[in-house]
Amino acid sequence: MDFVRRLLETIIFGGILILLGLATVFLAYSHIIDWNQATSMLWVETVVGIIIYLYHLLWRDKEAEKFAETYAIKKQQLELRATKCKELENRLKKHYENDLLPIIREWLKPAFLATRMKNHTMDYSLLSGCIYYYPQNKSVVSQISEPMHFPKNTVEEVVKHLTEGYPEYWKKWCTLKDNANNHLNRIVKVWEEIEDRVKVKAKELGLAEWDGKKPNPTSNYYHADILVGIIWSDPEHYQIQKKHLWDEYDIHSDEKGGFEFGGTWAHSQKREILEKLKQYLTNESDRISGAQKNLGEHKSKLEKEGTNLGNFLKEIEDDLMRRYIRIRSFCPTCKGWLDELTELGA
Numbered sequence: 001m002d003f004v005r006r007l008l009e010t011i012i013f014g015g016i017l018i019l020l021g022l023a024t025v026f027l028a029y030s031h032i033i034d035w036n037q038a039t040s041m042l043w044v045e046t047v048v049g050i051i052i053y054l055y056h057l058l059w060r061d062k063e064a065e066k067f068a069e070t071y072a073i074k075k076q077q078l079e080l081r082a083t084k085c086k087e088l089e090n091r092l093k094k095h096y097e098n099d100l101l102p103i104i105r106e107w108l109k110p111a112f113l114a115t116r117m118k119n120h121t122m123d124y125s126l127l128s129g130c131i132y133y134y135p136q137n138k139s140v141v142s143q144i145s146e147p148m149h150f151p152k153n154t155v156e157e158v159v160k161h162l163t164e165g166y167p168e169y170w171k172k173w174c175t176l177k178d179n180a181n182n183h184l185n186r187i188v189k190v191w192e193e194i195e196d197r198v199k200v201k202a203k204e205l206g207l208a209e210w211d212g213k214k215p216n217p218t219s220n221y222y223h224a225d226i227l228v229g230i231i232w233s234d235p236e237h238y239q240i241q242k243k244h245l246w247d248e249y250d251i252h253s254d255e256k257g258g259f260e261f262g263g264t265w266a267h268s269q270k271r272e273i274l275e276k277l278k279q280y281l282t283n284e285s286d287r288i289s290g291a292q293k294n295l296g297e298h299k300s301k302l303e304k305e306g307t308n309l310g311n312f313l314k315e316i317e318d319d320l321m322r323r324y325i326r327i328r329s330f331c332p333t334c335k336g337w338l339d340e341l342t343e344l345g346a
């Protein structure tokens, strides 16, 4: 293209010179000027033409050189910018994938029961929280909270992203966490109440408490842990089976010279004591069934809210891993990178 342009320029320039020459010759022929003057003019025109043409060529070259230089600088700047952006994006991606996502994935992970704690008599789980119940009202409540088994400052980074980037969901999480922890505390209270009441009743019936471990008393005892457990489990069983957990167990005499109920559940010298205990179990099951039903419905509601929140957290993960949409907002780790990216216009 450059060659064609230069050729055209030369033809036009040369054409003008030839026209000027022809005009000079015409003037000489017409005797307006004489031939000596015409020859001098032709020389002057030729020399001036050559000088102007050479200057033009030189100027054009310098211009082109300058343009090439500017272009190279611009290209280098663009390449540097692209490299910098890529590097920052990579750092961000690593921050999201290595620091934030593992915590987000664990956020509402259900609690694993019975693997961490042993020898408890009852357990109950809700979302990431659980309760392990031990006799004598010694319960261990593992509360629902932000994941704990990660470095504290990394969890705080996730919290900063979530609170500022998704305030409406953060509010939902806080409400759910409070309500779910209250729910777990209510369950503990129900269990404690069952235990306290069984103890009072057993004392009234003259039965001693047996924990199932110490040597088995020969008469007038009840296995406290089992009775508390079966009272709590009975309403749900009754609703499905239409009979109580203890309906299949007859009170009968044994080799110790007394009567037994449910194998090792209770033992007494008098049959009517055990009959009263059996009736008490039925009364207790009836007493707690309404509250237990309400607690069951409340649990389902909280679990549903947990599923919705879980879906929202899954969406963040999908945005990041599949659509590569950044997690909203920033934390101390990624703020500088995001600022630099904004400055670079990325």
Ligand SMILES: [Zn+2]
Residues within 6 Å of the ligand: 095, 157, 161, 330, 331, 332, 333, 334, 335
């Ligand atoms: Zn961050």
